[in-house]
Amino acid sequence: MTTQKPESGDSRRDEVIAGEYVLGVLSAEDRRKVEARMATDRNFAAMVSRWQSNLASLDAAYEPVALPPHVYAAIERRIFDAATDTRPSPGLWNSLALWRSLALASLAAVVVMAGAMAGLFSSAPSGQRLVADLAGQGNAVNLVARFDAASGRLSLTPAAASQAEEKSLELWLIKGDDPPISLGVLPQSGEGGILLAPGMHRQLTPGSTLAVSIEPLGGSPTGAPTGAVIAQGRARSL
Amino acid sequence: MADEEISALLGRVALRDRAAFAALYRQTSPKLFGIALRILKDRSEAEEALQEIYVKVWERAERFASGEASPLSWLAAIARNHAIDLLRVRKPVANAIDEAYDLADPAYDPERSAVIRSEGRRIDACMEELEKDRADAVRRAYVEGLSYEELAEMFAVPLNTMRTWLRRSLLKLRECMER
Numbered sequence: 001m002t003t004q005k006p007e008s009g010d011s012r013r014d015e016v017i018a019g020e021y022v023l024g025v026l027s028a029e030d031r032r033k034v035e036a037r038m039a040t041d042r043n044f045a046a047m048v049s050r051w052q053s054n055l056a057s058l059d060a061a062y063e064p065v066a067l068p069p070h071v072y073a074a075i076e077r078r079i080f081d082a083a084t085d086t087r088p089s090p091g092l093w094n095s096l097a098l099w100r101s102l103a104l105a106s107l108a109a110v111v112v113m114a115g116a117m118a119g120l121f122s123s124a125p126s127g128q129r130l131v132a133d134l135a136g137q138g139n140a141v142n143l144v145a146r147f148d149a150a151s152g153r154l155s156l157t158p159a160a161a162s163q164a165e166e167k168s169l170e171l172w173l174i175k176g177d178d179p180p181i182s183l184g185v186l187p188q189s190g191e192g193g194i195l196l197a198p199g200m201h202r203q204l205t206p207g208s209t210l211a212v213s214i215e216p217l218g219g220s221p222t223g224a225p226t227g228a229v230i231a232q233g234r235a236r237s238l
Numbered sequence: 239m240a241d242e243e244i245s246a247l248l249g250r251v252a253l254r255d256r257a258a259f260a261a262l263y264r265q266t267s268p269k270l271f272g273i274a275l276r277i278l279k280d281r282s283e284a285e286e287a288l289q290e291i292y293v294k295v296w297e298r299a300e301r302f303a304s305g306e307a308s309p310l311s312w313l314a315a316i317a318r319n320h321a322i323d324l325l326r327v328r329k330p331v332a333n334a335i336d337e338a339y340d341l342a343d344p345a346y347d348p349e350r351s352a353v354i355r356s357e358g359r360r361i362d363a364c365m366e367e368l369e370k371d372r373a374d375a376v377r378r379a380y381v382e383g384l385s386y387e388e389l390a391e392m393f394a395v396p397l398n399t400m401r402t403w404l405r406r407s408l409l410k411l412r413e414c415m416e417r
Contacts, residue, residue: 012409013339019408020335023379024277024318025386028326030335049307054361054415056311061381064268065275071285072263075292080256172253180253211253228245228303229252 018047022055170219173200174209185219186212206237244309245302252300259296266310267292270317277321277383287324291317322383331385340402341409364414372407379404 020026021034038045171194172180181203184194196204211232213225220226244265250258270291274284294316302312365373375389384392390400 012341015412016339016341016405016408017335019412020404023376023404023408024322024383025331025379025389025404026326026335027331027333028323029333031323031326033335052315053307053311054411055380056308056314057361058377058380059269059273059311059314061377062269062272062276062314065272067267067271067285067288071288072260072267075263075289078289078293079259079296174253174255177254177256179255179257180250209254213249213253224246225249225253226242226246227249229249229300232253232300 014044015047018044019051021048022051168215168217168219169212170215170225172211172213172225173203174211175203175205180211180225182220182223183210185215204235206235208235209233210235241308241310244313248299248302248309248312251296252302262295263292266313269310270313273314273317274321276381277318277325283324284321287321288317291320294320318383325383326385329385331387334386334401339405341405361411361415364411367414368407368410372403375400375403376407376411 017026017034021031026034034048038048169186171183171186173183174180181200183196183200186194209232211225211229213220213229214227215225216227244262247258247262247265251262267288271284271288274287274291275281278284278287295313298316302309307315365376368376371393375393378384378392379389386397386400386404389404390397393400395403
C-alpha cells in the first residue's frame with residue numbers, strides 16, 4: 001500500500017483530485033483550491049478538462065424540465081439592466097501584455113506616420129485613427145487592429161497565427177446590440193489588411209467592438225458569425 | 239439539437255448578440271434546469287441558480303472554444319459546477335485534498351501513457367469494468383452531486399472506504415479510457 005504526501009507532485013494523485021473535482025465530491029474550500037491551481041498549472045487544468053469531457057456522457061441522465069417564463073425575464077434584467085457596458089476590459093488587457101511589447105515597435109511607426117500626415121489630412125473626422133486590441137482566452141491568436149480613416153485602411157497585426165487549417169479568420173464589427181457586421185475575411189497568412197467599404201468608415205467609431213471568429217475557408221456562409229470567437233476588443237482613439 | 243447550432247449561438251452570444259442569447263436560452267435551458275433541479279432538489283432554489291448560470295453563460299461565452307468540448311457539455315459543466323458550489327455551501331463537507339490519498343492497487347501510470355489520446359474509450363464501457371456498486375457510486379456522485387458522506391451513508395460503508403472506492407475507481411477509469 002502506498003500513500004502519497006499532500007505536497008508531492010504526484011500525477012496519479014492529481015488525476016484523482018481532478019476527477020473528484022469534476023465528480024463534485026470535494027468541499028467548497030477544496031473546489032476553490034482546485035480552481036486556483038487550474039489557473040496556474042496547465043497540465044492540471046488539462047486533466048480537469050479531460051475528466052470533464054470523459055464524464056460528460058453521464059449528462060444524459062438529466063431530464064430536461066420546462067421553466068416558467070418569468071425566469072428568462074429575470075435573467076434579462078440581471079444582464080441587460082445592470083450596465084450597458086457589461087465588460088470592462090482589464091482581463092483582455094492583462095492577456096495582451098505579452099504581445100503588446102512586440103507590437104510596440106509597429107505602433108510607434110504608426111504614430112510617427114500619423115504625425116507626419118497630420119498636415120495633409122487635417123480635417124478632423126476623416127483623419128481619425130483608431131486602434132483595438134483583440135485577444136481571446138485560449139490565445140490561439142492575438143491581433144491589433146488599426147484603422148486609418150484617411151486611407152480607409154484597417155490593418156491587422158497577428159501576434160501569433162493559429163494553425164487554422166482550411167479555416168478563415170473573419171473580422172466583425174459590433175455596435176451596441178446590433179447584429180455583427182462582417183468587415184471581411186483576413187488573409188490566410190501573416191499581417192493582414194482589409195480595405196473597408198467607404199460606407200463602413202462612419203460605422204467604425206470609438207467604443208465599437210471588433211471581433212474575430214473562426215469560419216469555414218472563405219468566411220461565414222451565413223453572413224453572421226458561425227464559429228468560435230477567438231478574439232475581440234473595443235476600438236479606442238489613438 | 240445539433241452541436242454546430244449551439245456553437246454558432248455561443249459564438250454570437252460572445253459578440254453580445256441578445257437575440258442569440260434568447261435563442262440559446264430557449265434551446266438549452268430545460269436541460270440546464272434539469273441539472274440544477276436534480277442536484278439542488280428544490281425548485282425555487284434551482285430557478286434562482288438557473289438565472290445565475292445564464293449570467294455566467296453570457297459572461298463566459300467568449301471563452302468557449304469550439305472543437306475543444308461539445309457546446310452542450312460546456313454549458314452543462316457550468317450548470318453542474320454552479321449547482322454543486324451552492325450545495326457545498328449550503329451543506330459543508332470535510333476538506334480532504336490536503337490529506338494523504340490511498341491510491342494503491344490500479345496499475346495506472348500516467349507517465350507511461352503520457353500521450354493524451356483525444357478520444358479514448360467511451361466512459362460507459364469503462365464504467366462496466368468497475369464493480370457494480372462502485373460504478374453506481376461514481377454515477378450518483380456525478381449526476382446528483384452527492385458528497386462522500388452522503389454516498390457512504392447510502393452504500394452503508396465507512397467514509398474512508400467510500401473515498402477509497404471512488405478514488406481507485408477514478409484511476410481505473412482513467413486507465414481504461416487510455417487503453
